[in-house]
Amino acid sequence: MEFRKVKREFKLVGMKNRGFFANFGKEVPIFAHQLLKRADEIKNHTATEIALYEPKRAADHIEGNYYVGLIVNGASNEIPSGMELIEITHDYMTVRGRISDIADLHSKLSNWGEQQGYKRNLESYIIETYHPIENSEEEVEIYLPIYS
Template sequence: MCQVVTREFKVIAVKHRGLYKDFAELVPKAAHQFLQRVPNLAGTEVTVYEPKASESHTEGTFYVGLLVNNALDTLPEGAEFLDIQHSYGMIRGKGTGMGSLYKMLDQWVDEQGYARDTLENYILETYHPVENDVEEVEIYIPIKV
């Protein structure tokens, strides 16, 4: 279920800041607004998170956007192009089970003896619609290999 992957993500996204405790509300709202602003862009929906460094780290940055094959000649207003490449512990599952997916992936990373590499690397989630409106999510946690 869990695996190690080395992957490159090319992302067109808009940067936001907020309190970590509010991310569950802020992220979907920001993603919805972004998708409404760029109806002509196609791609896999993605969220890029600044990892929480400690308990006292209450505010963080996140990006919402789309995976693309190449940088665009012109970006939507307020958007940035991110080119992120790293090794990750990865899991895929139903979007409704986000908490348990993170828990399983964290436990697997520890059991395999990998160290998280989250000081300057982002956690990513990609969203994949499947039938019956159940969304699958892939979670990527940066690790040192």
């Protein structure tokens, strides 16, 4: 498991939704499946799935926005109905691993960042990209936004 600090730009076309943070684990994959049914409408997509999550800022912050989408290359004037073009450049701390270990990856990445002295930026979206690997397993790359 390799933890890194990176400056990264993401360009995606996606759909926005809102829900309870406690339900993100169930809601986001269902919403992503709806997006994938419309993937052929998204021009210049790379087939890499991506999700953006509003960070939970406090215990009483119970609902948040999220996006599901596909990373795109190049400019496109044709954004499908109900979708948005999003471009984000930020500093992140990141790690990649098996999606079945996602909770542990988030926890270890947060701990590593604290040890490095990084301060989380709770005003920017948490980003996850999803990558198929052998045996129908999937890897996730997690990007937690930090202050420069």
